Amino acid sequence: MSKRLSEAEGAGNADRRAFNALMEACGTAVLAIDKNGVIAMANSNAAKFNETSASELVGKPLIRVTLSADIEQLVRSAIEGGEMRSRTVRFRGPEGRFLRVTARPLTNDGVHEGTLIVAQDVTTLRRLQIVRQDFVANVSHELRTPLASIRAMAETLQDGRGMEERISRSFLETIISEVDRLTRIANDLLTLSEAESRPSAKAGFDFSKLTESVITRFQGPAKRAGITIRANIEPEITVIAAQDQMEQVLVNLIDNAIKYNSIDGSVDVGLRGSPGSIHLTVSDTGVGIAQEHLPRIFERFYRVDRARSRQSGGTGLGLSIVKHIVEAHDGSITANSDFNRGSTFKIDLPTGSADIKERVDAANQNTV
Template identity: 40%
Template sequence: MPLRFTLLALLVPPLLVSALLVLFGHPAGAIAAGLVTLAGSALALGTSRVAMERQLRALTQKTQSLAAGMDVAPPAGLERTDDLAQLEDAIDTLDDKLSMRAAALNQEARILTAVLDGMAEGLWVTDAEGTVVRHNDALAEMLRPANGAIVGQRPLALIRNEALNDAVARACHEGASTRLELTLEGLYSRTLAVRVTPVGRDLPGSAAVFHDVTELRRLEKVRKDFVANVSHELRTPITAIRGYAETLQGGALQDTQVAPKMVEIIHRQSERLSELVEDLLELSRLEAREMTFERTQVPLALAVSRAAEGVRPKAEGKNQQIGLHVPPELVAMGDGRAIEQVLLNLLDNAVKYTPEGGRVDVDGAYEGGRCVVRVRDTGVGIEPKHLSRIFERFYRVDKGRSRDMGGTGLGLSIVKHLMGAMDGEVKVESQPNVGSTFVIFLPTAAGPTAATG
C-alpha cells in the first residue's frame, strides 16, 4: 500500500474524533481521545497488514507451486479476505483450464509421434536454417549416423549429397518443392526417393520424406533383364526358322539333298521355341503362385526311375551310363508330378553337360529327418564364381555351349521354384573338369524311426 494511503488511514479517524469532541464542547479531552484513536488505528492497520501479507505470501507460494507443476495446500487456519478468496479461486480455475489444455496438447503430441514413428517412410523436419529439429524412427533406421545423433545436424552432415542439401535450402528460403533420388553407399547400398517441401502455413523450415525404393529398383532391373533375355532367346530360333524358310521359298525346296536338312533345322528350332514358351509359362505360374500342389506320399525310387527313362535315349546316344541307387523305402511328402519334373530337369542337365562315355548316378537316403537325393555327373563342372547364380533365370555358365545344346536357361530356375513350393530346397556342388552334384531336400513322409535309419 502506498505511504500516503497508509498515513491517510491512520490520521483520518483520530482527527475526526478530535473534531467531534471539540464540536460538542470537550476540547480538553480531544487530544487524548485523538491519540488513543490513532493508537487503535495503528494497531488495527498493523494487524490487518500482517494478515494480508500472510495471505499474499500463501497465495504467491501456491501460484509458484502451480507454475512448477506441484499442488500445495494452503496453511491450516489461514483466513482469507473475500477479495483474496476470489483471486485465489480465479487462479485455481485458470490452473485447471491450463492443465486440461496442456493434457490435450500432450496427447496430440503423443499421437503425432506415434503416427510418425509408425511410418515406413523416413521423415525429418528442419528449421529455417536447414538444421534438423525432428525426425522419426524410420529415418534413424535408414541413416544410422555414426554418432547416433540426427537432431541438430545439417543435411550435408547426414547424407553426402549436394542435390539434397540444395533442395533443403530452396525449401527453406524460396518455398520450393523438390523430388530427387539418391543412393546411400555402404555394406548394403540403398536407393531412396526423397521429396523435400517447405513446412507451410507460414511456418519456417522444411520437411523431407524418404522412401526406400531399393527393392523396387531391383525388381525393375530384373524385369528389364528378363525382357531382354526373353527377346534374345526368342530371336535366335525365330531368326533361324525365318532364314531357312525364306531359303526354301527361294528355290531350295526343290533340292532333294538340302531341303530335308533345312526342314529338320526348322523343326528343331520350332521345338526349342515351344520349349522356351512352355518354360516361360510354367515359371510365370510358379512365381505368381497359380499352380496347385498335392501333398502326397511319393516313393522317390519310382520317381527317379521314371525321370531316368525320359533321358535314357539321349544318354545311350552319348554312350553314357546311368546308375540309380535310391532305396524303395525312401518316401517323400510332396507333389509327385513336380518331383518327377525336378528330377527330369536335373538328369537332363547332367546328361547334356557330361561328355560321351561319362556317367550319371542318382543316390537317395534319409539325412537329418529329410529325404535327400543327389544327382552326380562326370561332366564339365561349374566354376565357383558361377555357383551362386546358377539358379537364376536365363543364367548360363557358357552361353554359346548352352544354346548349342538346346537349353532354354530356365530349367534350374524352375527346379528351385518347384522345390520351394514343396517346402524343400536344392543345392549344388561342383568342380571344373570333375563334375557336378545337385542335391534336393524334401520333407519325409516316413516316421521318426525310418528317418533315423
Template identity: 40%
Template sequence: MDSRTPGRSQQKIPFFSRLQVKYAMSYLAILAVVLVLLNTYPLIASQNLLFSSKRDSLKSQAAVMASALMELESLNADQVARVMNMLDSTGLSRVLVTDPSGLILYDSQAQSDPEEDSEENPPDTQPEQEYRYALFQEVVLALEGNDVVYSQYEDGCFLSTAATPIVYRGMTIGAIYLTEEDTTQGALLMNLQQNLRSISLVLVAIALTISFLFSKVLTSRIGALLGAIRIVGEGEYGHRLQPSGKDELAHLAEEFNQLTDRLQTTEEIRRRFVSDASHELKTPLASIRLLADSILQNQEMDQETVRDFVGDIGDEAERLTRITEHLLALTRLDSLPVGETQIVDMAQVTQRAINMLTPVAEAADVTVEATWKPGCTLRCTEDDLYQICFNLIENAIKYNFPGGRVFVTVRRDGDQVLLEVADTGVGIPEDELPKVFNRFYRVDKARSRAAGGTGLGLSIVRDTVRRHGGWVTAQRRQSEGSVFTVGFPCETPEVGGDLS
C-alpha cells in the same frame, strides 16, 4: 523426411478433410473440454463453499437471536427492540422480528437513532404505530415451525436469507427473518472468474500455436511420404526417403525404402528377363526366316538341300517351342497358387525320372547310378517334384562327356529329405555358381544351344523348390563336374494314409 515435388498434379483436398485441420480441430476440441471444466468447476465449487458458509453463519445468528427472544413470555415492539439492540447484527442487511400473525415488531431498516427521533418528534407528537406484516415465504415457513435458509449469487453479490421460529414452551410466538448482501465475497468470486478467463485465453493461444506447429510437422512428413509414393508410382523406383526420428512415421519411411528396393530389384529383373526372352525368341525366329527366305529365293535349290533347310527350320521351331513352354512354366510359378499337395516318396519319383531319361543317357554314352534310402517322404505335388528331378538329371546328362557318369542320391538328413545330382561333366566355374539359377543364364552358351538348352531349366527348378518350402544349391565337385542339392522338410504319412 525429404521428398521432391511429384511431377503430376496433386488432387486438391478439401480444407476440412485435410489431416492438419483434423488434428488441429481434435486438439481444440480437447482443449475446449478442459477450458469448460476449468471455468466451471472452480467457480461452482467456490460458490457452493460460500453458500454453505453463509447458511451456517445465518442459521447460527438466527438461532442466537431466537434464543434471546424466547425468554420473553410475549413479544411486543419495545421489548423486542431492547433485546435486538443488545445483540450484534453486524454484517446483516436486514433483521425482522414478527409476532405469530406475521406482524412486524422489529425492522432494522426502519429503526433509527433514538436521539434523532426525540429531536425531530417530541414525545407528545410521536406518530402513531404503523402496522406492517412480513409477507415473505420464509417468514410463513418459519411461523409453521421450519428453519429456512436460502442463498443465491447474482451480479457479483451473494444474497442470503434465513428465517427461524421463536418458540416459547412449545409454542411459536414469532419468527426472525435475516438477510445478508455480501458484495465483498462476490467481488472475489468475480475476480476468480476473470482470472480463469484470462488463463483460458492464454491457454487457447498457446494451444493454437502448438497444435498448428505439431500438426504441420506431422502432416508434412505424411505429405512427404505421399509425394514419394506418387513418384515411385510414376516408375522412378530409385527414389528414397530420409527417415527422421524414431516414431512410427520413421519406421514407415524405412519400410517404404525397403519396399522400393524390392520394387527396383523386381523391375530390373523384369526388364532383364524381357530383354533376355526377346533375345532368345529372336534368334530362332531369325534363323527360321533366313532359311525360309533362302528356300523361296533360290528356285534352283535341289531337293536334298531343301530337305536339310526344312529340317533346320523344324529344329529351330522345336527350340522356340521349348523356350515358350519354359516361359509359360515360369509365368505359372510366378502367378498361380500351389496345387493340392500330398505325401510323396522322393525315391519313387526320382526312379521314374531316371527311367524316362535312360534313352537320353544311352545316346550320350553317360551312365546314371542311383542310390536311395527308405522313408524319404515329403509334402509336394508329384508333378512338381518330377519336374525338379527330371530337369536336374537331364542337365547332368546333357552337360557331361561321352563315357561320363551321373550320381543320383536320395537320403535323409535329420528332418530334411535331400536329393543330390552329381556329374563328371564340364562343371561350373566358382565365380559363376551364384548365377546358375538366374533366368536365361548359361555357363557355356555355345554348348548349351547345341544341347538344346534354354537357360530356364534351373530357374524353374529353383522357383518350384521354393514354392514347396525347400532349398537348392549348386557346388563344384571335388574332382570334376558339379553337384546340385535339393532339400525339403521331411513329412511322414499318417498311419493308414495313402502314399503316392
C-alpha cells in the same frame, strides 16, 4: 485456471504421444531439418537407414548423415521451387539400396523454416523392375534368333527354284529344329509362370519311387551319351508336394547332369530322409561351373556356356524352374561346383505333416 492449464498440458502431451506413435508406425524414414539443413527430428526408421539411433541424428547436418548429393539436391530443389519434390536415389551401402525420397518445404507466412523429408526403401521393387526388364529383353532375344533363322531359310526356299534337293532338305531340317526350339522355350516359360504364380495342388506320394522312375527314364539317353547314372535312394520316403512339379525338378537336374557331363562321366543321384525333411543331391563329373557364375545360375535365361547350351537344346530356364518349384514348397536349393571337375546340386524339402506316411500307405492299399 490451474485445472484448465493442467488439462491443456495433458492434451498437449497426448498429442505428442500420438504424433510420436505415428512417426514410429508409418513404416518410412522421416526427418525434419531446419532452415540451415540441420536435422531437428528423426524417427527410428531413419535411424535404421543410417545404422544409428534417432537421438544421434539430431543436431547433425543432413549431408553429413546421408552423404548423398542427390538427396541434398532434391531438398534444395524443393526449397527453391516452394513445392514438394520426389525422386528415387541410390543410397550408400555395399549392396546399394534404392530410396524413394520426398522433400516438402515448411513455411510460416511465406518464410522458409525447414524441410520435411520422407524416405521409403524401394530396393526390392527396383530390383524386380530390373529383373522384369532383363526378362523381357532376354525373351525377345531368345525368340528373335530362331525366328530370324526360320524366315531366312523360308525365303531362300521360296526363291530357290532349281535348288538341289539335298540343300532344300537341309534348310527344312533347320526350320524344324528352330521350331522345336521355340516350342521348348514356350513350354518352359509356361512351366515357370505356373511355378511362380499358381498355387500347386499338393498330395502325399512316395518320393523314392518317383526318383527311381525318373532315373530309369534317363538310363537310355545316358548310356547313348556314354554316361553312367548311379543311384543311392533311401526307400519309402514320402512327402506332401505337387508330384508333377517334383518330377520336373528331377527331370531338369538329371537332364542337365547328362548334357553337361564329360565322355565316360557319371551322374550320382542321392535321396535320404531326416525327421521332417528330405535331402536330394544330383552330382556330375562334367565341365563344372566357374565360381563367378555360381551366384547367377538360377536366373532366367542365364547360361554359363551359351553355345553348348543351345547345341544341347537348352532354353536357359531349367534351373530357374527348379528354384521356383523348390521355394514354392518351402524348400531350398544350393549349387557347388569345381571348374572342369563337376557340379553338385542339393535340395532340402520339408516332408509335410507327421502322419503323411500312414495316409500314403492307406491310399496305396486302397488302390491294390
